[in-house]
Amino acid sequence: MINTRLGASNDIDGILSLQEKYLYRNLNEFERKKGFVTTPFTTAQIEEIILQNGMFVAINDTHKVIAYAFAGSWKYFEQWEIFNYMVSRFPDLTFKGNKITTKNSFQYGPVCIDEKYRGSGLLNQLFEEMRVELLKKYPISITFINNINKISESAHTRKLGWETIDEFKFNDNSYICLALDMEVSVLPETVK
Numbered sequence: 001m002i003n004t005r006l007g008a009s010n011d012i013d014g015i016l017s018l019q020e021k022y023l024y025r026n027l028n029e030f031e032r033k034k035g036f037v038t039t040p041f042t043t044a045q046i047e048e049i050i051l052q053n054g055m056f057v058a059i060n061d062t063h064k065v066i067a068y069a070f071a072g073s074w075k076y077f078e079q080w081e082i083f084n085y086m087v088s089r090f091p092d093l094t095f096k097g098n099k100i101t102t103k104n105s106f107q108y109g110p111v112c113i114d115e116k117y118r119g120s121g122l123l124n125q126l127f128e129e130m131r132v133e134l135l136k137k138y139p140i141s142i143t144f145i146n147n148i149n150k151i152s153e154s155a156h157t158r159k160l161g162w163e164t165i166d167e168f169k170f171n172d173n174s175y176i177c178l179a180l181d182m183e184v185s186v187l188p189e190t191v192k
Helices: 009-022 045-051 081-088 122-134 151-161
Strands: 003-004 055-059 063-071 107-113 138-148 163-170 173-181
Touching: 003 122, 009 045, 009 055, 009 063, 009 107, 009 138, 045 055, 063 122, 081 138, 081 163, 107 122, 122 151, 138 151, 151 173
Parallel strands: 107 138
Antiparallel strands: 003 055, 055 063, 063 107, 138 173, 163 173
């Protein structure tokens, strides 16, 4: 049985272990084609997002962290320059007729799922846990995906319904920026 919930301090070691396993710099070219995370979060950064109710985890029946998803305010994410660059582009962006702002949106991601559990519906389950919590504050979710991470792009657009609203370059990499309406459940009809 897999349980999804808000992350807690006792999940940090499991989050760090999963991050290390799928960190871009630790993978070979073949492994990267299966998906990866690029931002290495520190223990202090994870503790901070947990305090803000922005860490979501999936735990298997042996109490091991098998997936995590970050979600937080633009204030939290401003410690990384790429997010400041994304925010600088907001005045030119809209989603479903709404201007994107730092008040009506939050940054989702990264998300990391152990390879053994990919394709099982866990992404939807974990994201729904996050969606219900963050909908209390924000109507729109924003994220970015590196253009070379096709598996992540496909999972988010096909399984969750994210829509591309921007494309940009940063530090010699190409990215897509996506948005999602937080009012819409991402669970398949049979699960709701």
